[in-house]
Amino acid sequence: KVEGTNSIAQLIAAKYNSPLAGQTDSDQAEISQWMTMSSRHGPSERQIFAQTINESLVGKTYLVSNSITLADLIAFANVHAFMESLSAQKRFNWNNFSRWFDLVQHSVSAEALAKAGLKLVAINLNAPAPV
Amino acid sequence: MSDISPNSAHITLVKNLAAPPTNSTAAAGLLKILVAAQATGTTVQWTEVDAAAEAAQATPKSKQPFWVVLGDSTTRLYDANATVRYLYKAGTQPLADRLATEQALEWEEKTLSLLPVDKDIDLVLSAVEAKIGQLSATTTTVSPIDAVIFGALYYAVSNAKAAVLSKYVDIQQWFAQKSAAPAVAAALPIYTANVVKVLVREDPTMEN
Numbered sequence: 131k132v133e134g135t136n137s138i139a140q141l142i143a144a145k146y147n148s149p150l151a152g153q154t155d156s157d158q159a160e161i162s163q164w165m166t167m168s169s170r171h172g173p174s175e176r177q178i179f180a181q182t183i184n185e186s187l188v189g190k191t192y193l194v195s196n197s198i199t200l201a202d203l204i205a206f207a208n209v210h211a212f213m214e215s216l217s218a219q220k221r222f223n224w225n226n227f228s229r230w231f232d233l234v235q236h237s238v239s240a241e242a243l244a245k246a247g248l249k250l251v252a253i254n255l256n257a258p259a260p261v
Numbered sequence: 262m263s264d265i266s267p268n269s270a271h272i273t274l275v276k277n278l279a280a281p282p283t284n285s286t287a288a289a290g291l292l293k294i295l296v297a298a299q300a301t302g303t304t305v306q307w308t309e310v311d312a313a314a315e316a317a318q319a320t321p322k323s324k325q326p327f328w329v330v331l332g333d334s335t336t337r338l339y340d341a342n343a344t345v346r347y348l349y350k351a352g353t354q355p356l357a358d359r360l361a362t363e364q365a366l367e368w369e370e371k372t373l374s375l376l377p378v379d380k381d382i383d384l385v386l387s388a389v390e391a392k393i394g395q396l397s398a399t400t401t402t403v404s405p406i407d408a409v410i411f412g413a414l415y416y417a418v419s420n421a422k423a424a425v426l427s428k429y430v431d432i433q434q435w436f437a438q439k440s441a442a443p444a445v446a447a448a449l450p451i452y453t454a455n456v457v458k459v460l461v462r463e464d465p466t467m468e469n
Contacts, residue, residue, distance in 0.1 A: 132360065134367035141360055152352065156336045159347035163340040166370050 136165045139200055150200050160194040164201035168208040176212035180227055183209070187226035191233070198237050206234045210248050218254060228253055271304040272344070273330040281326040282459045283416050284379035290341030292452045293412030294329065297348040299444035300403040305451075342366050342409055349405040365396050365406040369413055378417050379459070383425050385417045390429045397435060401442040411439050 132138050143151035152158035171179035183205060186193060193201040213221070213231050221228045232253040235243065243250065274294070281287035298305045329338045331347060338344045346352070351362055376385045389410070397407050418426065418436050426433060439445055 132364065134364050134371070136367050137360060137363040140363050141356070144356055144359070155347055155350055155352060156331045156334055158352040159331065159338055159343045160336060162346050162351075163338055163343035166340050166342060169367075169371055 136162075136169060136204070139165070139204065143200055149197060150203070152194065152199055154195075157195045157199070161199050161201045164193055165204050168204045171208065173211075176209055179205075180209050180212055180224060183230065184224045184227035187230050192230070198234065202230075202234050203238070206231065207246065207248070210251070213251055213253075221253065222257055229255065270302065271306055271332060272298065272348070273306045273308055274327055275308055275310050275330060276327050276455075277310045278324070278326045280455055280457050282457045284459045286374060287326045288452075288456045289374070289378075289412045289416065291327065291412075291455060292415055292448065293341040293408050294344050294348075295448035295452050296403060296411060296445055297345040297405065297408040299447045300408060300442075301348045303348050341412070342370060345405050345408050349408075351405060362405050366409055368392070369409050373410075373413050378413075382417045382421045383428075385414070386421065386425065386429045386432055389414060390432050393431050393435050397439075401438055403439065403442045403444045407439055407442075408444075411436075411445065 132141060140151060152161045167179070167182070183193070192198055193205060209227075209231070213228075216224075231251070232255065235248075235250055235253075240250065272294075281291065295305065297303075325339050329344045330336065331338065338347065346362075346366070349362075351359055354362065373385070373388060376388060378385050393410075396410060397404065403411075414432070414436065418432065
């Protein structure tokens with residue numbers, strides 16, 4: 131019996147897709163940090179978490195290293211509902227966050243998203259029209 | 262950027278704010294890191310934050326009392342458990358061992374660390390008593406699980422009243438064993454020198 135969603139995710143990644151679990155010791159440590167951070171940010175703290183993601187992604191494509199990892203997938207699941215609630219202006223203001231979110235959601239198959247109970251969020255990466 | 266070299270035998274602990282109080286998560290995290298570093302033979306280098314450099318950094322502005330920089334890389338860790346995983350090379354453990362470690366650390370992250378250690382020591386100890394036998398062997402060996410649980414429990418056990426502590430025989434035995442470990446014995450003086458002691462507020466009585 132395995133308890134804990136993060137532990138289960140780590141187990142699956144280690145067995146079937148090791149790059150998701152990180153290639154180096156430091157990558158693995160960073161991934162675990164993001165997973166922990168994700169689990170500590172509940173619904174009332176999604177904005178704080180989204181802001182942290184946005185700031186962390188300056189000059190970076192993914193949260194850890196140069197490829198998608200568990201850090202991206204777990205964080206994506208955490209903030210999915212929050213992204214759905216954001217206005218176009220807010221999405222534009224948090225440009226790194228929006229860019230990353232759109233990349234991750236298109237890196238996962240639509241079928242996988244549906245099985246996870248998530249849907250594709252329409253992200254307009256262009257600046258909103260002036261009021 | 263991530264380092265691609267093997268784990269360097271040192272980490273840098275950057276002191277950002279004032280020393281954390283002993284009843285804080287940050288203090289528990291500091292003890293976890295120090296014990297893990299001692300147990301793995303990793304050198305801890307200490308430095309003060311460079312405020313000007315931080316202001317120019319395009320990274321999240323941390324309000325943590327400290328953070329860890331890994332080896333000679335620029336990778337920062339703000340979470341103590343992540344640092345412990347790094348120091349023990351958790352990712353290279355056999356899968357079964359890694360899974361046991363991950364489950365224990367996840368339980369600590371999601372359950373134990375959220376309990377009000379400074380308000381209800383009894384609650385904290387009762388939560389651990391039920392699991393300590395599963396989490397760790399009562400020996401002087403210090404595993405990553407030991408480093409994390411010891412750090413998380415240190416304040417509670419150190420400040421528990423005798424009447425409270427006497428109810429938790431397994432914890433007492435485990436704590437005594439771990440306290441005797443060379444890694445713990447070496448870490449505690451460093452920890453004590455870098456935290457602010459917080460007095461436990463006694464329950465109101467006619468005497469006080």
